[in-house]
Amino acid sequence: MGKIAVSCEEPSLDSRIDPRFGRAAGFLIVDPDALTFEFIDNGASQVMAQGAGIQAAENIARSGAKVLLTGYVGPKAFQGLTAAGIKIGQDMENITVRQAIDLYKSGKVNMAEAPNRMSHGGMGQGHGRMGRGR
Numbered sequence: 519m520g521k522i523a524v525s526c527e528e529p530s531l532d533s534r535i536d537p538r539f540g541r542a543a544g545f546l547i548v549d550p551d552a553l554t555f556e557f558i559d560n561g562a563s564q565v566m567a568q569g570a571g572i573q574a575a576e577n578i579a580r581s582g583a584k585v586l587l588t589g590y591v592g593p594k595a596f597q598g599l600t601a602a603g604i605k606i607g608q609d610m611e612n613i614t615v616r617q618a619i620d621l622y623k624s625g626k627v628n629m630a631e632a633p634n635r636m637s638h639g640g641m642g643q644g645h646g647r648m649g650r651g652r
Contacts, residue, residue: 523583529557537589540571571595
């Protein structure tokens, strides 16, 4: 099984998943078999006015991860991740990185076929969920 990237609040398997992919505090790049990991700090993306998701997607692609587990992914980041061959498990919230890895290993994560967050045209706009099946 290849490496798995998980958006997280801090560099620990017991960290909670950070649901904001592009503005997550960081990412754990986890070997799901050995449960070893490295941490990628995403602090620079957190302060970007725009393009945070694209920058985060590039960081994940460079990490060698083949799967991303997170909460919400916008359309541009989703496109970049899928173009890099990375499968995306989204809508993951209120669990730890370790729990997310366990769910993935047991086949209980639905892999996304579309982004679950619409792009935003300005502050406070477009933060609703996209409708399924459209």
